[in-house]
Amino acid sequence: MKKHIKKVAVIGSGIMGSGIACHFANIGVEVLLxxxxxxxxxxxxxxxxxxxxDAVVRNRLVNEALAKSLKSKPSPIYHSKFASRITTGNLEDDLPKIAEVDWIIEVVVERLDIKKQVFEQIEKYRKPGTLITSNTSGIPIAFMSEGRSDDFQENFCGTHFFNPPRYLKLFEIIPGPKTRPEVLSFLNTYGEKFLGKTAVVAKDTPAFIGNRIGIFSIMSLFHAVKEMGLTVEEVDKLTGPVIGRPKSATFRTVDVVGLDTLIHVANGIGENxxxxxxxxxxQLPDFIKTMSDNNWLGSKTGQGFYKKVKGDKGKSEILSLDLDTLEYRSKKRANFASLELTKPIDKVIERFPVLIGGKDKAGEFYRRSFGALFAYVSHRIPEITDELYKIDDAMKAGFGWEHGPFQIWDAIGLDKGLALIExxxxxxxxxxxxxxxxxxxxxxTVKDGATYYYDIPRKEQVKKPGQDAFIILDNIRKSNEVFKNSxxxxxxxxxGILNCEFQSKMNTIGGDVIAGLNKAIDLAEKDFQGLVIGNQAANFSVGANIGMIFMLAVEQEYDELNMAIKMFQDTMMRMRYSAIPTIAAPHGMCLGGGCELSLHADKVVAAAETYIGLVEFGVGVIPGGGGSKEMALRASDSFRKNDVELNVLQEYFLTIGMAKVSTSAYEAYDLGILQKGKDVVVVNKDRQIATAKAYAKLMAESGYTQPVRRKDVKVLGKQALGMFLVGTDSMEAAHYISEHDKKIAxxxxxxxxxxxxxxxxxVSEQYLLDIEREAxxxxxxERKTLERIQHMLKTGKPLRN
Structure with missing residues (x-):
């Protein structure tokens, strides 16, 4: 089925409707909301x-809803200017306009009678062949299209986005009784390729895949928590990042989503x-019923399992709910011996055998919860899906689990999992x-770089579909390894393309990473055509190893520190001026040194969700790996005839001086970190390494020529320096910055x-690098810089001193 989606209509502008509209605007589609x-x-x-x-009144609800969505944090949109792709209207005056769209998405209230009324009106204006889908989270798809025309039913199905649509990747596609296979295939491809989603075709069963397993997991925990005598804080400690789940874990997640939403879905599963x-x-436990009766629904009502209050001195405090007394109290620190044993284990998947072996309450909790989960997911096949991998994909993409239930079972071992079930x-x-x-x-299993899964009807391992567009580093690492250090x-x-994958903690850039980058360039120049610097961890890189910098500075090993910084600078310049094309593939957090690396690549293939910036001011220094030099160079390249060059330079100066970090890759263009016409953005992070490889190959085969080192960087000297110094004097005098901030600036x-x-x-780049390193x-x-670095190492937060 060949179809181009140029314009979509979203019917319903609530939280989900506005979020879906924003995400289509994110990818360049025109939206009618x-x-x-x-x-x-x-x-x-x-x-x-x-x-x-009056038109302003008739469109008030939709306009207010969209405005509220655009102001929400985190933002539903990659860049504020993308909101112009959304046109608003109302269902009485503007419904005929749906005749012009390629896809209609219904996102109205979860009531079958209302949805059927909306579809009846839509069919009056919808042109034949137009896709029509519902974002229902649980109403049977078969019921919704009853009474509609054959063309409507053949092009109709469920498309369940998860909230918030920009950030949660799960895209469940649920066929109706007459949905054409070509429609399902198209939506599956479109969801993955254009929307950047993990598309999963589900059966038309209550709550589909993600919510059926996710709500079971939460409800199972609700019933177990009081039996085991666990507190809210203890459960969130046990079900958070330690097992590869979001920081919000269980109870905080319920507060954010809303207890009423969870109750609605749980009741739907219970009834159906x-x-x-x-x-x-x-069935709801008594404490959940009480919370619902008291309207303690979470963030939307100001209190749920947690409650934020202000103390006597005006300082905010987060209280937690005592599940026995149902009264709020100060949070208690949760500690378990089993969790201490996992601290040296960086890879989450390797922690599970340790956790289930714990002799304390944590070990008992994990054995009980995983045993129940393994049994439950095994029984959901073939009820909710025929393929076990879809359950894992749904939990990872919809609930932010790093590993799905069957992957965790594999990590524990088949026999041990069966023992936990028993x-x-x-x-x-x-x-x-x-x-x-x-x-x-x-x-x-993994064979020839591809993932295979156990196919239940065939009783054998078969290749998981849809991998051809991806390169999965976990699958090729052992078989395709060329070099490795720590x-x-x-x-x-x-x-002919190599990939250099960081493996340090938080992908920080220290001596071994620098040595590895140089080795990668050596190998690529000798025997290959190009080099990608990319990984598939949560973050590309949080920056240089500031612990190493702190140690050298405290011990006053300045010659060694100078050599380390020069090595970093020289490596960045090797990337820039190597004989082969170098492609950086940043995603997630790409800060400090990670950003500097990206600045020096021949091309950047950034994931849309890239939060990139030069943040060194937060630890009391300036970018020292070529970042300061590079921003001066980019300012120079931006100078145009009749420009006020000082103003251009000032913009680049402020990007560093204010430690600006983009909230998406698209915002990085505004900061001068990504360059229009050169760097590209991919919406689906899973495609990023493959896309970067394709660009490296294209550049190499198109006749890549080793660049000549730059000696033509225009700098403005005392004219610019005087302007900056006057500015920092004024900022300090007005108490906007501290004395040390001024010194850094x-x-x-x-x-x-x-x-x-x-x-x-x-001047030459090397001239700028030398004065950058000296600064x-x-x-x-400086003592205050060391205080800032130490504070960052201890707390993960910047210090203003």
Missing amino acids: LDIIPRELNDKEAKKGLTLE CPKDERHELF EAGQEPAAWINDLKGGGETSFY GVVIEDLGD DKLAYVMAGGDLSESSY FLSLCT
Whole structure:
């Protein structure tokens, strides 16, 4: 099915509708967002003498909803200017406009009667062949399209986005009784390729895949928590990052989503799944009923499992709910011996065997919860899906789990998982015995760089579909490894392209990473065509290893520190001026040194969710790995005839001086960190390494020529330096910055002005690197800089001193 989506209509502008509209605007699609008209005037409209017939009144609900969404944090949109792609309207005046769109998405209230009324109106104006989908989270798709035309039903299905649509990747596609296979195939491809989603085709069962397993997991925990005598804080400690789940863990997540939402879905499963073998778990515990009766629904009502209050001195405090007394109290620190044992284990997947072996309450909790989860997911096949990998994909993409249930079971071991099921008083589904009886020992295997999963009907491992567009580093690391040290792994991506993958903690850039980068360039120049610097961890890199810098500075090993910084600078310049194209593939946090690396690549292939910036001011220094030099160079390249060059330079200066970090890759263009016409953005992070490889190959085969080192960087000397120093004096005098902030800013000003040259001059990059390094080292001798670095190492937060 060949179809181009140029324009979509979103019917319903609530939290989900506006979020979906924003995400389509994110990817460049024109959006028509419609909602009902108000039934009465508000006070403001009445005072102005407006009537219900005025356009501003008729579109008030949709406009207010979209404005509220655009102001929310985190933002639903990649860049504020993308909001111009959304046109608003109302269902009475503007519904005929849906005849012009390629896809209509219904996102109205979760009531079947209302949805059917909306579809009846939509069919009056919808042109034949237009896609029509519902974002329902649980109403059977078969019921919604009853009575509609054949063309409507053939092009109709469910498309369940998860909230917030920009950030949660799960995109469940649920066919109706007459949905054409071509429609499902198109939506699956479009969701993955254009929307950047993990698309999963689900069966038309209550709550589909993600919510069926996710709500079971939460409800199972609700029933277990009081039996085991666990507190809210303890449960969130046990179900958070330690097992690869979001920081909000369980109870904080429920507060954010809303207890009423969870109750609605749980009740729906309870009412519509009477044959579920764990049906009793979907009945609400007494403490949940009480919270609902008290309207303690979470963030939306100001209190849920947690409550934010102000103390006597005006300082905010987060209280937590005592599940026994149902009264709020000060939070208690949660500690478990089992968790201490996992601290040296960086990879989450390797922690599970340790956690279930714990002798304390944590170990008991994990054995009980995983035993129940393994049994439950085994019984959901073939009820909610025929393929086990879809359950894992749904939990990872919809609930932010790093590993799905069957992946965790593999990590623990098939037999140990069966023992946990028995210990939990449950039984596995019959197909598990077939798997074991057939000699299989795991649900997944990796062959020839591809993931295979156990196919239940065929009783054998088959290749997971949809991998051809991806390069999965976990799958190729061992077989394609070319070099490895403690900081990096260098893999052969094929077609003459190498990949340098960081392996340090938080992907910080220290000595081993620098050595690995140089080795990668050596290998690529000798035997390959190009180099990608990319990884598939949570973050590309949080920057240089400031712990190493702190140690050298405290011990006053300035010669060694100078050599380390020069090595960093020289490596960045090697990337810039190597004989092969270098492609950086940043994603997630890309800060400080990670940003400097990206600045020096021939091309950046950034994931849309890239938060990139030069943040060195937060630890009391300036960018010392070529970042200060590079921003001065980019300012120089931006100078145009009749420009006020000082103003251009100032913008680049402020990007560093204010430690600006983009909230998406698209904002990085505004900061001068990404360059239009050169760097590109991919929405689906899973495609990033493959896309970067393709660009490296294209550049190499198009006749890549090693660049010539620059000696033509225009710097403005005393003219710029004087302007910057006057500015920092004013800022300090007005108490906007501290004395030490001023000292750092003045050092940066000196570098970006090219020193105190008497007039504008042309200088080399090396000249700027030398004065950058000198400024960096001088700041490392300052006590207040060391205090800032130490505070960052201890707390992870910047210190203002």
